[in-house]
Structures are given as C-alpha cells and as structure tokens.
Amino acid sequence: MSAGRRGAAVVSGRTGKPGDAEEPGRAGKPGGAEEPGRAGKPGGAEEPGGAGKPEAAGEPGGARAMPPSEIADPGLAGAGLARIGWAERSMPVLGLMRSAFEREQPFAGTAVAACLHVTAETAVLVNLLTAGGGRLHLAASNPLSTQDDIAAALAACPGVTVHARSGVDRRTYYQHIHRTLDAAPGLVIDDGCDLVNTLHAERPELLAGVRGGCESTTTGVARLRRMAAEGTLAFPVVAADASRTRRMFDNFYGTGQSVIDGILRATNTLLAGQVVVVAGYGPCGRGIAERVRGLGAQVIVTEVDPVRALAALMQGFRVLPMAQAAPLGQVFITATGSRDVIGPGHMAVMRDGAILANAGHFDVEVDVRGLAELSVAIHPDVRPHADEYLLRDGRRLILLAEGRVVNLVAAEGNPAAVMDLSFAVQALALAWLAGPSQSDEESSLEPGVHEVPAEIDTQIATLALASRGAAIDDLTPAQQEYLESWRQGS
Numbered sequence: 078m079s080a081g082r083r084g085a086a087v088v089s090g091r092t093g094k095p096g097d098a099e100e101p102g103r104a105g106k107p108g109g110a111e112e113p114g115r116a117g118k119p120g121g122a123e124e125p126g127g128a129g130k131p132e133a134a135g136e137p138g139g140a141r142a143m144p145p146s147e148i149a150d151p152g153l154a155g156a157g158l159a160r161i162g163w164a165e166r167s168m169p170v171l172g173l174m175r176s177a178f179e180r181e182q183p184f185a186g187t188a189v190a191a192c193l194h195v196t197a198e199t200a201v202l203v204n205l206l207t208a209g210g211g212r213l214h215l216a217a218s219n220p221l222s223t224q225d226d227i228a229a230a231l232a233a234c235p236g237v238t239v240h241a242r243s244g245v246d247r248r249t250y251y252q253h254i255h256r257t258l259d260a261a262p263g264l265v266i267d268d269g270c271d272l273v274n275t276l277h278a279e280r281p282e283l284l285a286g287v288r289g290g291c292e293s294t295t296t297g298v299a300r301l302r303r304m305a306a307e308g309t310l311a312f313p314v315v316a317a318d319a320s321r322t323r324r325m326f327d328n329f330y331g332t333g334q335s336v337i338d339g340i341l342r343a344t345n346t347l348l349a350g351q352v353v354v355v356a357g358y359g360p361c362g363r364g365i366a367e368r369v370r371g372l373g374a375q376v377i378v379t380e381v382d383p384v385r386a387l388a389a390l391m392q393g394f395r396v397l398p399m400a401q402a403a404p405l406g407q408v409f410i411t412a413t414g415s416r417d418v419i420g421p422g423h424m425a426v427m428r429d430g431a432i433l434a435n436a437g438h439f440d441v442e443v444d445v446r447g448l449a450e451l452s453v454a455i456h457p458d459v460r461p462h463a464d465e466y467l468l469r470d471g472r473r474l475i476l477l478a479e480g481r482v483v484n485l486v487a488a489e490g491n492p493a494a495v496m497d498l499s500f501a502v503q504a505l506a507l508a509w510l511a512g513p514s515q516s517d518e519e520s521s522l523e524p525g526v527h528e529v530p531a532e533i534d535t536q537i538a539t540l541a542l543a544s545r546g547a548a549i550d551d552l553t554p555a556q557q558e559y560l561e562s563w564r565q566g567s
C-alpha cells in the first residue's frame with residue numbers, strides 16, 4: 078500500500094497507485110506503479126523514421142547519441158494518427174501557421190525539449206514545430222494524461238522522440254524528462270515547470286545552451302516567477318499562460334467545459350439541482366462555475382482573494398468559506414493552484430456520497446493522504462477514475478482521478494479548438510525566442526519571466542477569426558486620432 082493510503086485498507090485491485098500526497102511542486106506527476114509487462118520495454122518501436130532509432134542530438138553539429146523513444150506500444154500508432162487527424166480539423170490556426178513555418182524554418186536544427194500532456198492536440202503542435210525545422214524531444218507532463226496511441230504515433234514521426242507511457246511512477250517520470258534534456262535543448266516548452274526545474278537543479282551544465290522557453294500553465298508560471306525572484310532562472314521564459322489568448326479562452330472555455338466532461342464521464346451524475354462547490358475563482362474556476370450553473374446546479378464559490386470573491390458574488394454565486402461550504406456541497410471542484418484546499422476537517426463534515434474533483438495543475442488541492450487516514454476502506458475504481466473512500470462513520474466520499482487534473486485524467490483535456498489558440502501562442506513565442514532579435518545582444522531578452530508580446534495575441538485572434546469566417550472593423554483615421562489624443566473631450 079502506498080503512503081497515500083496509510084490508515085485504510087485497499088479493498089480490491091490496484092495498489093501503490095494513489096496520490097502519494099507528494100510534496101508541493103512535485104506532486105501530481107507520477108501515476109501509479111509501472112504496469113508489469115510494460116516496464117522495460119522502452120521504445121521498442123522501430124517505426125519508420127522514428128522510435129527505436131538513436132539520433133544525433135543537440136544543436137546543429139552536435140553528435141550526441143539519443144536514446145530511442147520510450148513508449149508503451151508502437152502498434153498503437155495507427156489509432157493515434159487517426160485521432161491526431163481528427164484534432165487537426167479543429168485546429169485551423171496552427172494549420173494556417175504551418176506554411177509560414179515550413180518556409181521560414183524558425184527552428185532549423187534546434188533541439189526542443191518539451192514536457193507537455195501527450196494528447197492529440199499536443200501532437201499537432203509538435204508536428205508544427207518539426208515542420209519549422211525543430212527536433213522535438215517530448216516527455217509527458219502528467220503520466221496519467223498520457224495517451225499511449227498518441228505517443229506511438231508521434232514516435233513514428235521524423236524529427237521526434239517521445240519518452241512517455243501512461244501511468245509510470247515518479248522515478249520514470251523524471252527519467253523521461255532527463256531523456257529530453259539529453260538532447261542538449263536550445264529551446265524548452267514546459268507545463269508545470271518540472272522540466273525547467275530539473276534542468277536547473279540537476280543538469281546545470283546544459284543551461285548555457287538554452288536560448289529560452291515557454292511555460293503553459295498558471296502554476297508553472299508562479300514557480301518560474303519564484304525562481305526569477307531568487308535570481309536562479311538562467312534564461313528567458315515566456316509566460317504563455319499569461320497571454321490574453323490563453324487566459325480568456327483556454328482556462329475559461331476549455332477548462333470550464335472539459336472539467337465538467339471529466340466529472341460526468343467518471344460519475345455520470347446529474348448536476349441539475351445539486352450543490353456544487355468551486356474553490357478558486359480565477360479564469361478556470363469562473364469557467365467551471367458558469368458551466369455548472371448552466372447545467373442547473375446551485376454553485377458556491379470559495380476564495381481567498383476578496384476582489385475575486387466579490388466578482389463571484391456579483392456574478393450571482395454564493396460565496397462561503399470552505400468550512401461552511403463543506404457540509405452543503407454534493408460535488409467539490411478545486412481550481413486554485415494551492416494545496417490542502419479540501420482537508421480532513423472539511424471531509425469530516427461532508428455529505429455521504431460527496432464527489433471530490435481537482436482541476437488545478439498539481440494533485441495537492443485535495444488532501445488525499447488526509448482522506449485515506451479518515452477512511453477504513455478504499456474501493457478503487459468503483460467506476461473508471463472514481464475511487465470510493467469509506468469513512469469510519471459509514472459515509473462514503475468519491476475521489477475522482479486520484480485528485481489529479483480531472484479533465485485530463487478522466488476526459489481528454491481541453492478541446493482541440495481551444496488548444497489551437499493556446500498552442501499558437503507557444504509556437505509563435507518560441508519562434509520569437511528563436512528569431513534574429515534574440516540573437517542580438519542589444520535586443521535579446523534578459524533571463525526571467527516575460528509576457529507574450531501583444532502582437533502575438535493579435536495575430537492569433539486575427540487568424541482564428543479568419544478561420545471562422547468572421548471579420549471586424551478597422552479604426553478610421555479620425556477614430557484613431559481621437560483615441561490617441563487627450564485634447565478632444567466632449
């Protein structure tokens with residue numbers, strides 16, 4: 078039994094799986110025990126041009142031998158390719174960028190280390206970056222969200238190595254990150270900051286070769302800002318998460334919808350008429366709260382920021398501290414980026430059958446270890462991705478996706494149409510970092526966290542509108558002059 082289940086008996090099936098209540102920052106990563114029969118099968122793939130073939134890595138001219146891809150089953154490549162094709166149809170912005178990347182080769186010969194959810198949408202991004210001349214080395218940012226068919230399909234693509242198998246343990250998770258770093262990357266893409274963190278803490282000899290990187294999520298950006306404040310961040314990182322395109326669309330619409338999708342797939346519960354508690358009213362929490370309300374639930378919001386709490390109140394939600402919301406809620410969804418948002422004190426007063434789900438990046442928001450300690454038995458997978466915890470007083474609490482990101486574990490992550498916008502930010506930000514302005518000492522970015530240039534947001538929105546057949550007005554010269562002048566009043 079894992080530490081995360083201390084104090085309770087696993088009644089059936091899986092052991093060693095859960096929320097090993099990791100220390101903050103590292104938590105969430107590894108899935109359960111490696112599956113027997115899968116471990117030790119790295120890369121077996123000998124697909125054309127891809128997995129199984131050591132390749133020269135590093136910056137142009139580098140002759141470092143690369144390990145082969147490490148994937149679960151190369152035979153899944155066909156299924157993965159079909160799903161990537163389906164996602165591509167909903168990702169017109171990346172499609173529109175492709176011919177420019179092919180022509181301009183912004184990443185020619187550059188090794189790019191990426192730690193991202195291995196999904197069909199990520200595959201579309203990876204293919205765009207390789208079309209732009211990059212050599213991609215991909216690890217999973219969460220083994221539970223890894224889609225093995227996508228990993229297999231990508232491993233068969235020229236210019237890509239993949240180190241990802243679903244459900245690997247923490248040790249393998251970090252080994253996979255190291256394998257991407259073996260490429261001596263010139264650029265990095267991260268989702269949660271584990272790759273950048275590992276690079277600084279364990280591979281400092283590679284830092285000088287890294288021109289810059291991109292970070293995808295709120296929690297990762299927060300960690301990078303702490304590194305920058307300490308003066309430890311050695312290269313510029315663009316906070317893709319902080320772009321308007323990402324926060325307005327991905328976190329609100331994408332996460333808002335896909336978190337509900339994950340909860341419904343895992344439980345098939347009827348949300349209408351239920352009391353749903355949403356912890357955190359950032360863009361993710363707002364998206365979730367609005368959609369849950371649209372399905373007929375009564376929504377309670379918990380917050381620690383008075384301004385965000387006031388916004389929730391004005392939007393018509395009930396606002397309560399978690400201690401008061403705990404006995405009322407039937408479904409709890411955390412989206413805070415913080416830890417122990419739902420702890421044993423809250424669980425002790427929850428209703429029988431309450432469902433606990435997390436949308437935040439790491440699996441520290443629900444105290445899974447605390448839940449296990451309150452329990453006399455755990456019934457894993459009463460439905461896929463739903464574990465039932467039997468408490469001493471006979472109540473049952475249902476934990477979804479082991480407290481990990483529910484939309485990625487129990488569903489498929491954010492829909493392709495919204496990932497199209499987010500990944501367009503990443504691709505253009507990386508091209509900017511790889512471009513001539515960044516090789517010029519005068520204009521190149523300092524090490525630290527940098528905002529996405531406004532022009533990138535504008536460019537993406539323009540492409541997205543065009544792809545949907547929508548158009549907007551242009552300012553007339555008189556309007557432009559009026560808006561720029563302080564002399565013209567009433």
Ligand code: NAI
Pocket residue numbers: 294295296297327328332356357358359360361362379380381382385412413414415418436437438439482483484485490491
């Ligand atoms: P945010 O930082 O803008 O909002 C989080 C909110 O939670 C803030 O208003 C903060 O005051 C509040 N909060 C912090 N501690 C709290 C506590 N103990 N109780 C109640 N509220 C608390 O972040 P955003 O963009 O909304 O993202 C939230 C989390 O979701 C992050 O971990 C982010 O990385 C993750 N994320 C997950 C996605 C997914 O697909 N599941 C997609 C995008 C982000």
